[in-house]
Amino acid sequence: MSTPSRARRILILAAAVAATAVTAAVGVSPAAQADGGSDGTKLVVTVIDSSASPTGTATPTATGSPTATGGATSTASSTSEPTPTATGGPGPRNDLGGLLYVSGLSWVYHPSINPFGGALELRFSVRNVYTKAVDASARFWVTQLFGGTVGQSVDVAVTGLKPGESRTVSAVIDGVALWGLVVGHLTFTPPPTLGGTALAPVNRDVLAWFLSWPFLGGVGGAGGIFLWWLLVVRRGLRPGALFGARP
Amino acid sequence: MTAPARRLPAVVENGAPPAPRAPRPLKPPRRPPRAAAAPPPPTPRQLLLRSSLALLAVVLFGVLADLIVLSQLQHTIAQQELRATLAEELAAGTAPVSEGTVDNVLLSDGDPVARIEIPAIGVNEIVVEGTSSGALAKGPGHRRDTVLPGQAGVSVLMGRAAAYGGPFGRIQELPPGEAISVITGQGEQLYRVLGVRYAGESTPAVSGTRLVLETARGPAYMPTGVVRVDAELVSPAQPAGARLTTNATLSPQDRELASDTSTVWGLVFALQFLIAAELAAVYSLRRFGWAKTWVVFAPVLLLGGLLVADQAIRLLPNLI
Numbered sequence: 001m002s003t004p005s006r007a008r009r010i011l012i013l014a015a016a017v018a019a020t021a022v023t024a025a026v027g028v029s030p031a032a033q034a035d036g037g038s039d040g041t042k043l044v045v046t047v048i049d050s051s052a053s054p055t056g057t058a059t060p061t062a063t064g065s066p067t068a069t070g071g072a073t074s075t076a077s078s079t080s081e082p083t084p085t086a087t088g089g090p091g092p093r094n095d096l097g098g099l100l101y102v103s104g105l106s107w108v109y110h111p112s113i114n115p116f117g118g119a120l121e122l123r124f125s126v127r128n129v130y131t132k133a134v135d136a137s138a139r140f141w142v143t144q145l146f147g148g149t150v151g152q153s154v155d156v157a158v159t160g161l162k163p164g165e166s167r168t169v170s171a172v173i174d175g176v177a178l179w180g181l182v183v184g185h186l187t188f189t190p191p192p193t194l195g196g197t198a199l200a201p202v203n204r205d206v207l208a209w210f211l212s213w214p215f216l217g218g219v220g221g222a223g224g225i226f227l228w229w230l231l232v233v234r235r236g237l238r239p240g241a242l243f244g245a246r247p
Numbered sequence: 248m249t250a251p252a253r254r255l256p257a258v259v260e261n262g263a264p265p266a267p268r269a270p271r272p273l274k275p276p277r278r279p280p281r282a283a284a285a286p287p288p289p290t291p292r293q294l295l296l297r298s299s300l301a302l303l304a305v306v307l308f309g310v311l312a313d314l315i316v317l318s319q320l321q322h323t324i325a326q327q328e329l330r331a332t333l334a335e336e337l338a339a340g341t342a343p344v345s346e347g348t349v350d351n352v353l354l355s356d357g358d359p360v361a362r363i364e365i366p367a368i369g370v371n372e373i374v375v376e377g378t379s380s381g382a383l384a385k386g387p388g389h390r391r392d393t394v395l396p397g398q399a400g401v402s403v404l405m406g407r408a409a410a411y412g413g414p415f416g417r418i419q420e421l422p423p424g425e426a427i428s429v430i431t432g433q434g435e436q437l438y439r440v441l442g443v444r445y446a447g448e449s450t451p452a453v454s455g456t457r458l459v460l461e462t463a464r465g466p467a468y469m470p471t472g473v474v475r476v477d478a479e480l481v482s483p484a485q486p487a488g489a490r491l492t493t494n495a496t497l498s499p500q501d502r503e504l505a506s507d508t509s510t511v512w513g514l515v516f517a518l519q520f521l522i523a524a525e526l527a528a529v530y531s532l533r534r535f536g537w538a539k540t541w542v543v544f545a546p547v548l549l550l551g552g553l554l555v556a557d558q559a560i561r562l563l564p565n566l567i
Contacts, residue, residue: 095448095449096442096448097449097452098449098451098452098453099452101423101441101442101451101477102423102442102443103419103420103421103422103423103440103442103443104418104419104420104421104443104474105419106419106420125422125423126423127422127423127424127441127442166422166423166424168422202445202448203445204419204443204445206419207465207466207467
């Protein structure tokens with residue numbers, strides 16, 4: 001007799017908790033949407049420029065190429081870029097002075113049958129916006145996730161980069177096939193000064209992943225163990241039956 | 248010596264074959280087999296521990312499934328809806344050109360404001376207003392304290408690197424000089440990539456209108472910092488519309504790598520729902536058995552886990 005009554009009490013308690021949650025959710029939702037819902041908050045009129053009008057006078061076409069007549073009729077106050085947050089840590093001062101622009105690193109893996117082979121190709125682009133030709137250098141290297149260096153680092157000279165020229169620089173680092181997850185690094189070293197502006201090296205890095213031999217071996221071994229467990233241990237087959245041996 | 252007489256096989260009368268030999272009866276075991284010991288019933292403490300671990304497993308599974316798999320689907324659906332909305336607004340000439348709509352109502356987080364195309368890395372996304380974690384789940388977000396792309400000044404667009412489609416996951420690969428196109432209510436704005444910038448590097452010395460793309464740097468789902476791509480405007484600059492939000496008044500959850508705690512109440516209620524469903528499932532298991540409980544409560548617990556996961560993901564950094 002006590003079990004049904006206890007079970008009934010548990011059911012009532014669970015229903016009460018669920019009803020509370022649903023009721024609270026339904027009741028709170030409109031309030032929560034009041035400041036973030038689709039209707040939004042009424043725009044307080046704070047006109048930056050008296051001739052600026054955010055009334056949307058643009059006349060775009062339906063093809064997605066609207067006519068650029070502008071939604072405001074005058075230039076409002078210029079917005080400065082927000083101060084970058086210190087998300088990457090203070091770090092050393094890296095600066096190309098706005099005279100050279102460097103892209104990020106991209107990678108391509110060249111697989112090899114040799115378990116100790118495999119090559120990782122790293123590349124980046126650099127553009128010279130200075131008025132004279134520039135000589136610089138780039139150093140590529142690869143580390144595994146624990147920080148140890150993989151393979152040999154490669155130094156590449158970037159010479160005679162003409163004004164306005166963009167150049168793609170690449171390097172191939174061998175012997176990465178044992179590691180399925182590596183980090184490629186680049187240090188681009190500009191000339192110390194350019195037109196009186198002091199420059200400093202900049203760093204780039206990228207995470208590269210590929211199917212490594214240890215990973216494939218581990219997956220194959222795990223699959224074999226699972227198959228053995230499924231057929232021999234769980235289904236009680238004789239070990240020889242897996243390989244066609246006669247009784 | 249005479250050969251021994253060969254024993255002839257027994258011949259059954261009427262020529263019928265001999266009957267098969269009856270199997271030998273099994274001998275009784277010398278010792279009776281030990282009876283399997285029945286497991287003792289779990290104590291209330293063990294039951295509580297089992298239920299708690301099951302609940303934790305459901306939540307963790309929901310978070311991982313939502314973050315890695317379902318978030319991509321949610322992003323695709325959101326982009327389809329946003330694309331239709333923006334196309335209608337562009338056709339009607341009502342696409343936003345400031346922080347407000349044509350009705351002078353402040354844009355909400357997640358409202359479409361532009362379309363960005365970067366052919367070199369296959370980006371074709373609708374940009375939404377706001378950069379909180381919830382807004383960036385829909386697509387790249389426009390930071391509220393900056394001008395819209397194409398307008399005079401510096402415009403900042405933030406996007407996720409891995410979850411929810413990871414629209415900005417490959418912006419580091421953009422070489423200098425690559426083209427970026429942004430369509431807003433003021434027409435098509437054309438940019439040319441300047442370069443990539445990490446924290447600590449100075450901003451480009453470009454005196455014109457600029458676009459900054461921002462996303463997380465480092466392994467997927469484990470950000471180590473912010474990477475920025477600068478691009479300069481090569482088409483005519485458009486006049487900027489009014490903005491209420493400034494750098495000083497920008498909400499903390501709209502900044503880089505910030506988490507959104509404004510909807511923690513949703514997480515609380517989702518957890519309550521999940522716990523209630525768990526209690527009901529335990530009761531049903533004792534009362535009705537495995538089969539009926541599985542049919543009824545598996546979808547409910549899955550839904551609860553996904554609700555919790557969806558809210559929990561908002562607490563993660565907004566750029567992952």
